[in-house]
Amino acid sequence: MRKVTKKAPRRALYYSILGFAIIIIAAIFAYQTYNPLKDVDVPVTLASQDVSTTVLPNGLTVTVKELENSPLVTIQFWVRVGARNEEDKNRGISHIFEHVWFKGTEKQPVGSFHKRVESLGGELNAMTSFDWTMYFVTLPKDKFNDIFPNMVDLLLNPLFNETEISKELQVIVEEQRFSFNNPTQYVDDQFAQLLITDHPYHNPIIGYKDTILNATRDSIVDYYHQWYAPNNMNIIVAGNIDKDYVVNTVQKEFANFEKRQLPELNIRKLEAPAQNLYNTSTRDIGYTYIATGYFAPKATDSDRYAMQVLNTILIAGDSSRIERILKQEKQLITQGVGAYVPLIETGVTQTILTVEPEKAGQAKAELLYQMNRFKTEEVTDEELERAKAIIITQRLREQEELFQIGFAIGQAWVQNDSTIYTNYIDNINKVTKEDIKRVANKYLTTYTMYELKPKL
Amino acid sequence: MKRAIILLLFLAACTSVSFEEHTNAASKYVLSNGMTIILKENNDTGMVAIDLLLKKSIANDEEKPGLGFLTTRMLLSGTQTRSREDIVNQIENIGGTIDAKTFVEYSEIAISVPSDKTSIALDILSDVIKNPTFTQEEVDKAKTILIEEIKAKKDNPDIRTEDLFMATIYANSPYQHPIDGYAETIEQITREDVITHYKNWFAPQNMYLAIVGNINEKKTINAIKKLFGEMQPTNYFEKTVYLPPRTEPTTNTSNMVLESFYIQQGYQTVPATHSDFVTVRLANSILGSGSGSRLFYNLREKRGLAYTVYSITPSTRTNGFIRITMISRPDVINQSIDGINEQVELIKAEMVSEDELTLVKQKLKGFFALDHQKTSDQANYLALYEMQGLGYQYDVNYPHLLDKVTPSDIFTVANKYFNNPATAIVGPFNQTAIE
Numbered sequence: 001m002r003k004v005t006k007k008a009p010r011r012a013l014y015y016s017i018l019g020f021a022i023i024i025i026a027a028i029f030a031y032q033t034y035n036p037l038k039d040v041d042v043p044v045t046l047a048s049q050d051v052s053t054t055v056l057p058n059g060l061t062v063t064v065k066e067l068e069n070s071p072l073v074t075i076q077f078w079v080r081v082g083a084r085n086e087e088d089k090n091r092g093i094s095h096i097f098e099h100v101w102f103k104g105t106e107k108q109p110v111g112s113f114h115k116r117v118e119s120l121g122g123e124l125n126a127m128t129s130f131d132w133t134m135y136f137v138t139l140p141k142d143k144f145n146d147i148f149p150n151m152v153d154l155l156l157n158p159l160f161n162e163t164e165i166s167k168e169l170q171v172i173v174e175e176q177r178f179s180f181n182n183p184t185q186y187v188d189d190q191f192a193q194l195l196i197t198d199h200p201y202h203n204p205i206i207g208y209k210d211t212i213l214n215a216t217r218d219s220i221v222d223y224y225h226q227w228y229a230p231n232n233m234n235i236i237v238a239g240n241i242d243k244d245y246v247v248n249t250v251q252k253e254f255a256n257f258e259k260r261q262l263p264e265l266n267i268r269k270l271e272a273p274a275q276n277l278y279n280t281s282t283r284d285i286g287y288t289y290i291a292t293g294y295f296a297p298k299a300t301d302s303d304r305y306a307m308q309v310l311n312t313i314l315i316a317g318d319s320s321r322i323e324r325i326l327k328q329e330k331q332l333i334t335q336g337v338g339a340y341v342p343l344i345e346t347g348v349t350q351t352i353l354t355v356e357p358e359k360a361g362q363a364k365a366e367l368l369y370q371m372n373r374f375k376t377e378e379v380t381d382e383e384l385e386r387a388k389a390i391i392i393t394q395r396l397r398e399q400e401e402l403f404q405i406g407f408a409i410g411q412a413w414v415q416n417d418s419t420i421y422t423n424y425i426d427n428i429n430k431v432t433k434e435d436i437k438r439v440a441n442k443y444l445t446t447y448t449m450y451e452l453k454p455k456l
Numbered sequence: 457m458k459r460a461i462i463l464l465l466f467l468a469a470c471t472s473v474s475f476e477e478h479t480n481a482a483s484k485y486v487l488s489n490g491m492t493i494i495l496k497e498n499n500d501t502g503m504v505a506i507d508l509l510l511k512k513s514i515a516n517d518e519e520k521p522g523l524g525f526l527t528t529r530m531l532l533s534g535t536q537t538r539s540r541e542d543i544v545n546q547i548e549n550i551g552g553t554i555d556a557k558t559f560v561e562y563s564e565i566a567i568s569v570p571s572d573k574t575s576i577a578l579d580i581l582s583d584v585i586k587n588p589t590f591t592q593e594e595v596d597k598a599k600t601i602l603i604e605e606i607k608a609k610k611d612n613p614d615i616r617t618e619d620l621f622m623a624t625i626y627a628n629s630p631y632q633h634p635i636d637g638y639a640e641t642i643e644q645i646t647r648e649d650v651i652t653h654y655k656n657w658f659a660p661q662n663m664y665l666a667i668v669g670n671i672n673e674k675k676t677i678n679a680i681k682k683l684f685g686e687m688q689p690t691n692y693f694e695k696t697v698y699l700p701p702r703t704e705p706t707t708n709t710s711n712m713v714l715e716s717f718y719i720q721q722g723y724q725t726v727p728a729t730h731s732d733f734v735t736v737r738l739a740n741s742i743l744g745s746g747s748g749s750r751l752f753y754n755l756r757e758k759r760g761l762a763y764t765v766y767s768i769t770p771s772t773r774t775n776g777f778i779r780i781t782m783i784s785r786p787d788v789i790n791q792s793i794d795g796i797n798e799q800v801e802l803i804k805a806e807m808v809s810e811d812e813l814t815l816v817k818q819k820l821k822g823f824f825a826l827d828h829q830k831t832s833d834q835a836n837y838l839a840l841y842e843m844q845g846l847g848y849q850y851d852v853n854y855p856h857l858l859d860k861v862t863p864s865d866i867f868t869v870a871n872k873y874f875n876n877p878a879t880a881i882v883g884p885f886n887q888t889a890i891e
Contacts, residue, residue: 036678037575042670044502044572069500071825111757114748119815121822124747138826167760174785175763177715183611284713285611317553318544327601328540334604354608386549393551393570396502401829 047399049422051409052243059231059259062250063409064243067402073239074138074402075148077155078410080234081227083130083205084344085265089214092172092207093223095128096215099172101135102126103164105157110164113150120146128205131299131344132414138403141240145249152253158224162217169212176206183289184337184352187452191291191350194277195448199268201345229260234413238406270295270346273446280451287334288360289452292367293350296443299342299415305427306435307443311340311349312387313379313436314370319386321370322351332363344415349443357454368447374440378433391428473681481849482666482838485677490661490689493680494838494848496668498831504574504669505831506567506581509839511662512694513561513773515630516653520645522637526602527653528556528563533594535587540594543580550576556584558635560622561694561773562843568832571670575679582683585658595647603639613718616710617781617882621720624708625777625878629699659690666839666848669831699724699775702876709881717789717883721796722779723874728771729845734857735869740769740778741816742808742866743799748819750802751780755795761788773844778874786884793879800877804870807863821855 047067054062082094104110117124122139135155137147179185189204196202206212235254237246272295297303315322315338322336338351355363379387398404412420419427475486482496510528517523532554533540547554552569554577565584569577609615619634626632636642663684667676702724725736744751744767755761764783770776780800784792828834834851841850 034682036675036682037579039675040574040578040672040679042499042504042571042574042672044570044670046502072829111748111753114746114752115815118746118748118819118822121818121825123823123826140822140825167758170760170785171756171763174716174783177785178763178783181613181714181716287608287611317548319541319548324541324544328597331597331600334601334608356604356607382545382549386545386551389551390548391551393503396551396570397568397830397832400501400503400831 044396046396046425049424051418051421053418054247056230056251056254058254058257059229060250060254060257061234061413062247063234063236063413064241064246065236065238065405065409066241066243067239067405070240070402071141072138072402073141073144073237073241074136074406075144075151076134076136076236076238076406076410077151078234078236078413079133079228080131080232080414082128082132083203084200084267085227086200086203089211090219090223091203091211092205093211093215093220094133095206096169096172096212097220097224098126098128098133098135099168100158100160100165100220101154103161103168104159105153106159107153107157108150113154116150117147122147130201130205132410134407134410136403136406144237144241148249149253155228156257160217160221165215165217165220169215172206172212173209176209176212179204179206183283183285183287183452184354187289187291187352187450188350190279190281190452191293191448191450192348194279194450195273195293195295195348196270196346199270199345201270201343226263229262230254230257231259232262234410236406236409236413238402238409267345272443273448276446277448278451279449280453282453282455285452285454288355288357288454290353290355290360290364290367290449291350292353292364292371292447292449293348294444294447296340296347296349297342297439298346299344299420300417301342301347302427303435303439303442304342304347306431306439307340307342307347307349308391309384309387309428309431310374310379310436310440311338312390313383314338314374315351316387316390322367325370326353326363326366330362330366332359332366360451360453364449371444371447374436375444378437381433384431384433384436388428388431392425395425472685473677479849481852482668483673484842484848487660487681487685489685489687491663491665491684491687492842493677494664494666494842495671495673495676496666496834496838497671497673498668498834499670501669501831502571503831504569504571504577504667504671505835506569506577507666507832507835507839508565508581508585509664509666509843510563510658511561511664511843512563512657512692513631513696514558514633514635515697516657516694517633517637519641520637520649521633521641522602522635523641523645523649523653524563524657525558525636526598526642526645527650527658528558528565529602530590530594530598530650531565531584531588531658532556533598534589534591535583536589537587538580538583543584546576546580552577554580560631560635562840566832566836574671574676578679578683585663585684586687588654590647590650590654592647595650599642599645602636603642606634606636606639606642613712613714613882616712617718617720617880620708620710620880620882621722621779621878624706624880625722625724625779626699627706627878630697631774656690656692659692660684660687661689661693664839664843666835666842668835668838696727696773698727702878705877705879707879707881709885711885712882713886714883716783716785717792717881719782719784719793719796719879719881720779721793721877721879722777723800723877725769725776725778725873727773727775729773732869732872733771733776734854735861735865736776736778736873737769738813738816738820738858738861739803739866739870739874740767741820742812743767743778743803744780746819748815750799751782751796754799755782755792759791759795761792761795771840771844771846777878786887789883800874803866804874807867810863813861813863813866817858817861820858824855
């Protein structure tokens with residue numbers, strides 16, 4: 001008995017040391033293999049994509065997107081007018097009026113609106129495109145009332161002061177010069193003019209030097225009266241604000257803005273060129289710039305989603321075919337950029353490559369080969385899923401910025417199709433490999449190419 | 457079992473946090489190896505932004521300008537377990553983006569991913585920071601691509617003007633070179649240069665990691681400790697070179713076939729940590745930030761001299777600058793340059809009114825909210841301020857600092873710093889003479 005009791009503590013000690021050692025080893029092992037990474041992921045809840053749209057008796061649309069947690073509100077005036085609505089003699093007039101909008105009213109002298117927005121802690125700007133013009137202010141949510149009447153005043157009561165207009169035309173000509181100064185922008189413009197002829201989209205949105213300088217007060221006033229009608233506009237408000245309040249305020253402020261008959265447009269239907277088109281010029285530069293593209297689905301065509309996925313596989317991100325194959329693997333290009341632009345009358349998809357002059361021939365051939373691959377082979381499952389993830393995540397990223405939310409809503413309204421905004425993610429998710437191949441065969445037919453080369 | 461848990465906690469504490477602080481700006485942790493982490497939960501978004509800044513400057517490139525730029529970019533060129541394609545595919549498969557960039561005073565790896573994929577992003581971040589391989593093949597390829605990009609910059613008037621401006625304002629200092637170097641210096645860089653630069657500088661004492669968005673803070677810091685806690689610090693610390701005041705105006709020009717002149721004119725100011733910095737920011741804002749500013753109103757709205765005219769003041773560890781940019785047509789180039797000088801002289805000659813100053817303060821405060829909408833921007837501000845020595849809380853304190861500035865402060869600061877301009881002009885000098 002005693003022996004046992006004597007030995008027992010010792011044995012107990014052994015066991016306890018052994019047990020302790022095992023625990024330590026197990027603990028070290030556990031820590032080494034413990035992966036805290038698996039706990040860091042937090043599920044994504046996609047914010048609702050619903051919007052509230054009201055059409056007032058005078059035809060004015062009001063769209064509100066309530067976002068409870070934002071400290072800001074964005075106010076965007078969208079007008080369904082742009083370069084698409086212009087005539088030859090007035091090229092660039094949509095953009096000219098966008099500038100004139102800021103040139104004051106009886107109540108607001110030139111420059112005072114800018115100062116007011118900034119003193120309220122806001123930012124402002126305006127943009128003109130082929131199909132639309134928009135004006136926006138983003139500012140703290142409680143300042144909506146401090147700026148909304150001023151925006152309405154600018155819209156309804158522009159002064160059209162002759163001296164101000166002539167000064168502003170000089171500023172616009174200066175803006176227009178950028179399209180020459182930047183080779184990428186230059187080939188972009190030249191490409192569009194080659195692809196589209198006898199059509200408003202042929203012309204740069206900003207117009208030409210002579211059409212800008214020849215714009216008169218009367219022509220700008222006429223243009224404004226023709227197109228700036230309530231039935232051609234949407235007042236989009238997104239942010240931390242009550243939708244009924246917004247609708248009531250808009251109704252009150254625009255009470256005297258009367259519905260008008262809009263002019264009819266006679267725009268010819270666009271068709272892909274019967275053959276490939278190519279043009280070139282030279283300049284005192286070091287590199288070659290090549291813009292290549294095709295007609296693509298127009299904005300309301302359900303094929304737009306497949307084209308967007310195709311374009312993403314082609315050029316979005318470092319895993320895209322152009323970046324991976326043309327730049328990294330074959331080292332044929334220095335830079336590749338591209339876009340698919342869906343518009344009312346058509347869409348355009350294009351790439352612009354920056355290339356060492358001696359590699360231009362190979363780069364062009366490789367690009368055309370890559371475009372052709374979309375017609376002959378299906379994209380891989382990985383490419384398809386990746387492209388969808390890129391597009392949908394980009395949407396998620398844009399939801400962080402009020403301006404972007406309003407902008408996406410506006411783009412859909414311009415096309416008379418709110419589902420472009422509300423069902424966007426679903427529609428992207430529905431795209432199949434077969435869709436991409438079919439769309440490629442339908443649209444990537446004859447290519448148009450413009451090349452700017454160094455002067456020898 | 458209890459003992460095992462205690463041990464686990466003990467072991468976890470070995471790679472421990474040596475400093476921890478929770479404020480309304482964010483939470484800050486410093487690991488025992490010197491790495492700083494700033495975390496901020498924002499559950500309104502589905503995104504997570506991860507911004508890793510490396511405190512080092514282009515001065516550390518020494519006689520091989522562009523070395524830091526190339527090394528940083530090459531972190532994405534492959535690790536022991538991932539090829540360059542693996543890295544980009546794994547990030548883009550989840551819809552994310554990853555960029556490795558270099559600026560004058562820091563390098564950056566910025567990642568943006570949906571919050572249900574944060575683990576993949578952190579895993580890749582730690583891999584590219586800890587295990588890059590810099591194979592000879594990838595070094596050669598990266599050099600070739602970079603040299604081409606440097607050559608192609610010659611056709612871009614914006615970049616050319618900016619490089620020329622930096623060479624002018626920082627002349628004879630270690631900050632005068634282009635961040636991406638020169639074709640000749642890139643050519644000379646060897647694989648050993650890249651590896652040495654990496655080993656010296658890409659170490660925890662130089663790392664500032666901010667993570668903002670839809671995260672769980674506790675779980676995130678646990679993962680970071682595990683991923684980065686074992687990295688060993690080195691003895692390489694960036695030593696900021698402070699610059700003597702400029703003693704005379706200097707101008708550099710470059711001929712380029714353009715339809716406009718690109719002008720950048722700047723004045724040497726102070727580091728971001730200097731007590732005058734906030735006043736310099738306000739003076740800059742009065743002068744040229746936004747469409748309500750003096751330069752915009754007087755030179756564009758009133759006189760129609762330009763489409764583009766604005767000024768900026770970046771926050772820097774070394775002496776910073778205020779830089780005015782104007783793009784002007786050849787027939788009014790002289791009036792444009794005179795116009796810039798008139799506005800700078802005016803802010804030195806006449807005290808700004810209380811009203812104008814109040815307006816500009818409100819503008820900067822508002823801009824602050826506008827500029828913090830994106831998680832990626834929030835993360836960048838937190839990491840940047842912390843790295844610059846302003847502290848991450850500067851991000852919420854900054855608006856209050858504005859309140860203290862008076863018109864006479866603006867007057868004093870303008871007269872103290874807005875002297876001896878550095879001017880860079882790129883444009884069609886062969887066709888137009890500038891007086």
